[in-house]
Amino acid sequence: MATAKDPNPRPVRTSSSFSRNPSSPSAAPASPPVPGVKPGPSGAAFVSSGIPDLDKILGGGFLLGSVVMVMEDADAPHHLLLLRNFMSQGIVHRQPLLFASPAEDPRAFLGTLPSPVSSSKEERQRAPGLDPDAKDKEKGLRIAWQYKKYFGERQVPELHNRGIEQDFSNDFDLRKPLERQMFRTQQIDCVSIQDTANLAVLHEHCSTFLSDLTRNEGCNVNAGRIAIQSLCAPQCGYSELDWDMVSFIRSLRAMIRCSNAVAVITFPTSVLSPSFSKRWQHLADTLLSVRAMPDEDKELAKLLTGYQDMVGLLHVHKVSQINTQVPVILEATTFSLKLQKRRSLILERLNQAPVDASSGTSYATSGSCSGSSKGSPLDF
């Protein structure tokens, strides 16, 4: 088994998978690294989702050749945050982009794309253990067992990797829009799916987009991104043709599988019938869902730390597993969406606030109704 040195050690995927050994003479000459694409084990390639936390959670990013579906919550527009970061990342890496939305003028949405955070000083402060102040404080803490010496070795390569990580994924400042000049040299195709009676137009756009991608043969085959917002929104003309929509997703998935692209599709599950909603979820390779949080809920504020900063919740249902038999096992599946300093999106595991035992109600006996009274079929 030839295991090459993996330049970006990621603790999630094991190192016992096959990867190309560059020193062997039979290997093909290595293609120059494409910006924005990170190689992974088993010949997989990742593109960043635009949110570094999400890349870490999913074990590297969005897999090229997979379809990512995001289940929207009818009450909150958080899926737009995910879409914006995804599209901005593609533009920053100069990857061709296809965007479809049920608005009259999808180009207007491009004006809301965030621009990347320029300095990395704040990023280093967020990473644990790299801040020199924190290191001094920790010397004052005496721990019986000397585990720090094992950690020290891991931290040094992280500093080098910071530079590489910066190239792969960027933090985006949601308050600053992306500069106009970035758009000029870009291949961005926008489609409005509002008044179309069927999905043939969108299908056409997708297939030409994907065939254009592969047509640029040569050393650099760029990765493409497809972003479809609210595919089954009720104002789209085809939204009652359930089977047509399922066929469209299936054929899109087939086209993407054999191409170098990633598709992110968001859809509101409440608008679909439950059986079709399940079908859509099964068609996804990576399935995420965003959920709204109740506002000024005192119970929730007591139970969660950092409730005030939370914008919403993100739940990871499924992580793509193409070409590998090693699944990504997540430690936690529910994350809170927070806006750090009101500008960049971070995902955090939910932290439970210390509970007052004298209040008498243990967690198992507290009210068991779901957060929204509509009783969505996706009570996870």
Next chain:
Amino acid sequence: MAETICRSLRDGSLEGEQAPALTIKDSLQSPLGSHVFDHFLSTLVSHISAGRSQASGLVLVAFNRSPSFYLDLFKRKGLDASPVDKSFRILDCFSDPLGWKDRLVDSASAEKSILKDSATVFKNVRDVNKLSSSILDLGNGFIGEGKVRFAVAIDLVSNMLRHVSLPSVAGLLNNLRSNDRISCIFWLIHSDLHEPRASAALEYISTMVASLEPMMQSSDGQKTSGSLLWLEENSRKAKFHVRLKRRNGRVKLLYEELHMEQAEIRFEAASSVKTIVDQNLLPRVQFNLQLSDKERADRSNVVLPFEHQGNGEAIQIYDGRRSLSEGQKDPHLMQPSAFSHKMDAQSNNDKGEIHYIRDSDDERPDSDEDPDDDLDI
């Protein structure tokens, strides 16, 4: 809570954002939706005629009730006629929605219209584009300074869904919302007249959802007297749930009770509020490691079963099967008075009891023997 809705309808939309949209939802079991709609309509019209709202006028698309009903409604509520005329237009889809009267050969029998000019009869409900352009035309008729915005109220979207498909209705409402001349828009639906999918689609488009639920749920196998009481209750009162989608992405859930009194609606704060916690989200671990003061006091009061209490008394071997009693030479004899005394003392510390059973009588008191030393491995 109804106040919150009235306020947001009055304030309208911000620049560059879509207009707020309200869905009022009721069902057969709590049929007070039309009254709630009338309440919001009249409040908004009074705001508009007093000039307090962002909208300069209101266009009402009347499917369910005739325009004269609405004019009478405003008279009943005490709104002045002339400002109302200036700022209120009705698109009458009630009298002749499908244009049948035009097709009658005997046109002399057609009723003379006794309506004022504020009502425009619309005859082609099936054409959604024409409907939307008529609404916009009527709205353009309002005059005011600066950018003129107007509000739209649709009497019964359920009636609209009878004639056209859901995507068309959803498209119309969405277009109205994104039109920058519209300040706010609200409509009423009867949720049991169409599939849940339609209600879900309309809720998806709107920013505020007000749903009416019956005060008393009907039980199966109801007796006649029970159902009459239930009918009477539900025709006068209802639970008013509001779900607001806020701009920061959070959802605000409000709850009120609604009482009908002589055709006037009164909103009251809820008598009991259910707390809702999403239990499935959070991990189950639950440990509170801090002690409160009371708990600390209790802890210090617990008598630990050391044979050496450290207060100079003689060492007592605690048998474990009898209670400890002082000055007792024969541990097998129990004296009821001492026993009860000890129990009283112990009952003062409610939670601090430790029961210690000695392993064997051979053990010397307070020995530090490690029981594992006996193991012969």
